[in-house]
Amino acid sequence: MKTRLVTALLCLLMPALALAGEYDLTVDRVKIDTGDFVKEGIGYNGKSPGPVMRFKEGENVRINVTNNLDEMTSIHWHGLILPFEQDGVPGISYPGIKPGETFTYEFPIVQAGTYWFHSHSGFQEPDGAFGAIVIEPEGREPFRYDREYVVQLTDKHPHSGDRIMRNLKMMPDYYNRQQQTVGEFFSEASQNGLMDTIRDRMAWGDMRMMKADVEDVQGFTGMINGMGPEQNWTGLFEPGERIRLRFINSSAMTYFDVRIPGMEMTVVQADGNNVRPVNVDEFRIGVAETYDVIVRPKDAQAYTIFAESMGRSGYARATLAPEEGMAAPVPQMRDAARLTMADMSGMPGMDHGDMDHGDMAAQGDMDHSNMSEMDHSAMMAGTSDPFYAKGSGIAPTAANGGKFLSYADLKAQKPLYEEREPTREIELRLTGNMERYTWSINGVKYEDADPIRLKYGERVRFKFVNETMMTHPMHLHGMWSILDVGAGEWNPIKHTVSVQPGTTVYMETEVDAPGQWAFHCHLSYHAAAGMFRKVIVEGGPDSTQAKTEATTEVGGDA
Amino acid sequence: MSRIRSFVAFSLLGSTLLPGAVAAQEMIADTSARKQALTSWGVQFEELEYRYSDDDEELGVWSADFFYGTDEFKVRWLSKGEYAIEEQAYEGLENQLVGQVPISKFFDAKAGVRFDTPEGPDRTYAVLGVAGLAPQWFEIDANLYLSDEGETSAELDAEYELLLTNYWILSATLDATVAFSEDREIGVGKGLVSTETGLRLSYDLVDRAFSPYVGVVHERKYGDTADFAEAEGGGTEDWFAVIGARIAF
Secondary structure (H helix, E strand, O other), rough: HHHHHHHHHHHHHHHHHEEEEEEEEEEEEEEEEEEEEEEEEEEEEEEEEEEEEEEEEEOOEEEEEOOOOOOEOOOOOHHHHHHHHHOEEEOOOOOOOOOOEEEEEEEEEEOOEEEEOOOOOOOOOOOOOEEEEEOOOOOOOOOOEEEEEEEEEEEOOOHHHHHHHHHHHHHHOEEEEEEEHHHHHHHHHHOOOHHHHHHHHHHHHOOOOOOOOOOOOOOEEEEEEOEOOOOEEEEEEOOOOEEEEEEEOOOOOEEEEEEOOOEEEEEEEEOOEEEEEEEEOOOEEOOOOEEEEEEEEOOOEEEEEEEEOOOOOOEEEEEEEEOOOOOOOOOOOOOOOOOOOOHHOOOOOOOOHHHHOHHHOOOOOOHHHHEEEEEHHHHHHHOOOOOOOOOOOOOOOOOOOOOOOOHOOOOOOOOOOOOOOOOOEEEEEEEEEHHHHOOEEEEOOOOOOEEEEEEOOOOEEEEEEEOOOOOOEEEEOOOOEEEEEHHHHOOOOOOEEEEOOEEEEEEEEEOOOOEEEEEEEEOOHHHHOOOOOEEEEEOOOOOHHHHHHHHHHHOOOO | HHHHHHHHHHHHHHHHOOOOOOOOOOOOOOOOOHOOOOEEEEEEEEEEEEEOOOOEEEEEEEEEEEEEEEEOOOEEEEEEEEOOOOOOOEEEEEEEEEEEEEEEOEEEEEEEEEEOOOOOEEEEEEEEEEEEEEHEEEEEEEEEEEEEOEEEEEEEEEEEEEOOOOOOOEEEEEEEEEEOOEEHHHOOOOEEEEEEEEEEEEEEOOOOEEEEEEEEEEEOOOOHHHHEEEEEOOEEEEEEEEEEEEEEO
């Protein structure tokens, strides 16, 4: 009681002592021009994407959010560690922000790095309600750069979020224009033989699954910092400079494969946390993830930032150049990815016994005489990425044959928590039915689900088993996701973890934030269809059950 | 560090609102739309077409489907009509109102009523059916009908779409009706009553919302039903050229 009083007193003095920043955001109806089409949407301070919010680690921020819409809104600070009632999820953190109302968020900034913010109400985020967050660290960073740019990706669609959801419910393949055609059948038959091709089609038809089911929502224009490929956002540089590019994937549904032809990238941060530098030629950024890379263009020439969607149905493009108006060639998109039976291997009730023809070669030994199923990119993958099913059709390879970033390459620069045994494991099966467009966890949609209850002070090991044929970027609010890449205490610290089809991925969470939090797939239409949970953290720093835990010492610099 | 700071923030809030109570924030219950079942709706005209028969008969035909509901329960209004342009009369006009619930991964069960109000005698039926996606991508809709006259019949609809490209689609349809008892008044004999097979080539002009098509349709009556039709001076078999559009919104 005494200490509490002291703390309370101290707190009353705190605002005067600590850095304090005041920020204003308005939520507005805006026009979004992609270069391909102009669309009514939602933005912040009059445009979409909203402004880059620049905070300092150690600062207490007050953010006044004024809702100029005629509907409820909210802002979630994606990846920020903060008190739960500041997290901005209607129905979980708070009721939301009413039309005409100003809500003031107030929380300390306890981390550094690249993050983003977005509405957590309805489909406002796919409709354009998002912006970037850049937090300057208190101390020195373990890398140097001369200038920096935010590179915020999105998949702007001509349809509103509500309409997309409704169309998907009516016809799950409404937006899929990469389905297998008669033409593809004949070209495959001439390549792999008629009978193998028929058997392959029959195997997939029997499951009522489509190999082309990589991207649910196609027909978008890929955008970078609010500009479409033709509008060509351009970042300037002086040759020889080190440029830090803060990639943020604010897409509703789209994974992007990012490369800058002619330039190697050094990945230095993932989801805002420093990682040991990795040099790559290309990386895949999941929905809601961020990657900070450093590039060093030596010549006074233009470079294209090329981000093609994982399913190759669209791309975003921007330019780095010594002066405005320069442009480098824009590569062609590669062939559309096709799922393989390996990607289906997580599905329950899959009878592997009657599928040992053609396609299943991908699963076991690489029998080259029988590789009818695999697409070329998967075949060329010399070293396979352990975060994809073995023989997966969507496992990425670099366009130039070089290094493609894998989760396995990510190692924390400095562990945030002490390594310890998890106190328990929670299995979360990622489930769904493409034909009904229902998405769920452990077969239960959010509307029917009980919350996941965690105890303050425990370290929980989450086991994600992806039983669907789609990739799901799983995002736990309020607490870090320590992705198990097999590096022990050097496992990277993330806020969003992609789980590929047919794979099992583990992450651990130090349960150090009391309150209740959202936990969901960050694909907008999957979350809305039910792949969502509420997590309740019982107890708190003040309760007796947590007092005894050693975790009180583990908080550290982000 | 982070823990201490959040502790401070909690205390700050606590001290202003409820002195002495740390982390006193209420954990609210989720009453947002997210926690409610997602309701959806859709309108589809699988067929909306003009038919011209080999003996110069002209028909306006539609087959429409309106739904509203959740994953667990949908209300569906199915409407089918065949309007003879010259006679200015409905050769066929049926409306079904059914409730639909999922019964397996790919199939739903339906129950409801069907009202037939064409030119001539009307009928009301109780409907029990299943609809869904069969292996190898056949869309199936199978129904049992019990009429207010006590007669039973069954109908099977099947459709298969062949993607020539991702925009040019060739769809094949089969609709077959079987009667388990005779209903002379409306010209239905026991056994296989009729079939309608169609082949339509469509192009998705505006998303999947508007897809014009051309095609051929073959209608045939069988057994006693054919005899009844002949006795009334009608034909038992028709070939139609069709032009129309598939609509979805």
